[in-house]
Amino acid sequence: MSTDLFGIHTKALDVWQRRSEVLANNLANADTPGFKARDIDFAKVLATAGGAPGAGGVALEAPTPGQIGPGQTGAGSPAPGALEYRVPTQPSMDGNTVDEQVEQADFAANSVHYQASLAFITAQIHMLRTAISGGQS
Amino acid sequence: MSLSSIFNVAGSGMAAQSSRLNTVASNLANAESVASSPEAAYRAREPLFAAVQKQVGGAADAASEGVRMAGVTESQAPVPSRYEPGNPMADANGYVYASNVNPVDELVNMISASRSYQNNVEVMNTAKQLMVKTLSLGN
Numbered sequence: 001m002s003t004d005l006f007g008i009h010t011k012a013l014d015v016w017q018r019r020s021e022v023l024a025n026n027l028a029n030a031d032t033p034g035f036k037a038r039d040i041d042f043a044k045v046l047a048t049a050g051g052a053p054g055a056g057g058v059a060l061e062a063p064t065p066g067q068i069g070p071g072q073t074g075a076g077s078p079a080p081g082a083l084e085y086r087v088p089t090q091p092s093m094d095g096n097t098v099d100e101q102v103e104q105a106d107f108a109a110n111s112v113h114y115q116a117s118l119a120f121i122t123a124q125i126h127m128l129r130t131a132i133s134g135g136q137s
Numbered sequence: 138m139s140l141s142s143i144f145n146v147a148g149s150g151m152a153a154q155s156s157r158l159n160t161v162a163s164n165l166a167n168a169e170s171v172a173s174s175p176e177a178a179y180r181a182r183e184p185l186f187a188a189v190q191k192q193v194g195g196a197a198d199a200a201s202e203g204v205r206m207a208g209v210t211e212s213q214a215p216v217p218s219r220y221e222p223g224n225p226m227a228d229a230n231g232y233v234y235a236s237n238v239n240p241v242d243e244l245v246n247m248i249s250a251s252r253s254y255q256n257n258v259e260v261m262n263t264a265k266q267l268m269v270k271t272l273s274l275g276n
Contacts, residue, residue, distance in 0.1 A: 107260060
């Protein structure tokens with residue numbers, strides 16, 4: 001029930017959070033030889049999360065506490081297959097494919113998306129409050 | 138909680154970059170030091186970074202968590218020798234051996250390390266802001 005309350009936004013929040021972690025890791029490894037930059041394809045994860053029930057992702061959530069769902073590394077994280085390698089635009093001699101500008105731009109955009117999801121949830125909470133209080137106070 | 142693990146990731150990046158700055162400082166400080174044998178001469182040092190891999194499930198595409206110092210390498214470039222018989226460090230033939238530090242390389246390294254450090258600070262600041270906003274959800 002509580003998952004229906006805020007619609008897809010709680011799941012979106014999860015994905016944005018996970019993606020910001022991956023991008024932060026790319027930036028931390030900007031000078032690591034041989035490191036390959038990675039990213040999460042939001043559209044793909046969204047398709048799994050919002051698609052028909054039984055299509056995977058959310059529909060396959062572990063029914064009992066402590067159980068790890070198929071393809072999940074932990075609670076709330078998308079399947080590991082969602083992590084993809086970035087196509088390098090200018091790879092360096094040491095095999096590193098992190099493009100600091102690209103990662104920075106993606107990280108900034110990602111944080112805006114995260115805040116957008118937060119704003120949707122906040123609006124939903126306000127709407128519920130209005131409904132509960134009958135529009136008074 | 139994923140957002141708090143960003144603090145670990147960015148923190149490891151900052152630690153790695155500051156140790157890189159440390160080696161740059163050491164190299165620049167020793168740029169002019171001399172020794173009485175090529176073996177004892179100071180050689181330029183450079184840290185070697187490696188990604189920290191998460192050990193969950195052993196999946197090949199498991200997310201790595203930050204960066205670590207895998208070690209410090211010493212430059213194998215030949216050390217220059219100078220004929221200075223009056224130098225107290227001179228060997229039997231009157232030669233002293235200087236360090237093979239290239240100050241230009243070191244300054245470039247310093248700029249790169251400082252920019253990468255700033256990148257990590259920025260990531261940490263953003264993560265902090267997002268966390269604060271999440272905590273005040275519904276207000």
